[in-house]
Amino acid sequence: MSSFLEYRHAAIAIDTTIVSAGVDMPANVPARLYVVLVEGGDSNVTTIKRGADGRKREVLARRWLLAALGDHDDVMERVALYSGSTESGNTCMGTRGASGCISPEQYIRKYRRLLANATGGWDGLMPLLHAKVVLDGADEALSQTPFFQALADQGRIRPHPYEQKAIRLTPGDGSADSVIQTLSHVHAITREFPGIRLGIDELGYVDALLSRYARRAA
């Protein structure tokens, strides 16, 4: 049995009220939209990495993944649902050993602190620019939403492996309105259709959001 190892975490707070007037936003969009990222990987999946000394080593594979997208309560609900997997050791912090064990209560508090210290503004948006939102099991939902129908007509909803769909978060000229708008609509359909599985690929510069200590901990 493998465990999912979580190494580092980052939270981005997006102020959805800053988008320009006239941008079509979904109804009931939260004023503060959180994108919670976790750097993790399975305990039995490895990759080859070249170290600082130039030598190649086999190390556990890890990458930045989307942990949750939504307002504060959406994120905390998702974290509470996941927290049970720490009880059985299916999710650990950094290592499967005793030092990686975490209780569900600690796990939830960890994410609560993370949200309290989320990065906002342009700094927070940086990793999301040109990243790819990946939707699984969303074909029906995408076809029912005018915003996504318009994106599909523009050819911006691309097929992704395993019959998933991908949307590139492309910013406009000097403005992140389209990124915030797309994320808000993605959040709205995942709320309306809870069966949709959501991910974000090709995130960049997430390390820039971390403290110097957390950057070194990699």
Added chain:
Amino acid sequence: MQTVNTTPRIERRHLHLRVGLQHLEREIDAFWPRMGESIAYPGQAVRLSFLLEEQADRPPMWHLHAALAAYHEMEHFCTRSAATVRGHLTVGEAGVEKRMLPEDYIAMHRKALADALTGVAALDVLSGLRLHASFAYYDLGDGPDQVWFAARGWSPSRRDDGGWELDMVLSPSTSPTDLATDAFGLYKVAHLHEACITLDSTSQQRLTEITAPAMASLF
């Protein structure tokens, strides 16, 4: 994919029992062949959690949840804790129910599970209970669950939608060994597809009398 139960409800009381199974290899084998050896090992126990919940416009109702491994039981309460985030699930006696943080809700049940009734005290609670189970399907005919039902004199009845209803009475005259075996049987029933186990009004009254109100304010 797990989703949050958004039905507004209040958890009024809870009662956790831990019934040891280590001495029941022969008894479990009698009803569920070849399971005795893998189930009845030292330290193994069935964990029964009775929860008194109240939904709007409905009287409070005791429900049973059962698990073998302690972490399975905790996982159940972690999943439930997600409903506390937006206040779909609140905790406390009538008039003093409160919202809880999910981590506090989990901690409350972790403490309660650590203090679960065990041994004779747990069997005393089970003795005489009248339960009602509904489930989608089970091993019909001469399957192991059916053998246990028949040995206790219970017979499932078919619903219009193809599911099953079963009334179970844990007779007070049953020996402690058989009662502990029944506790394992309850675990089996609780894990049937779409299973829900509730108590009849007399048993509900009894559990309400022997339990204290859940107190969110302590956390």
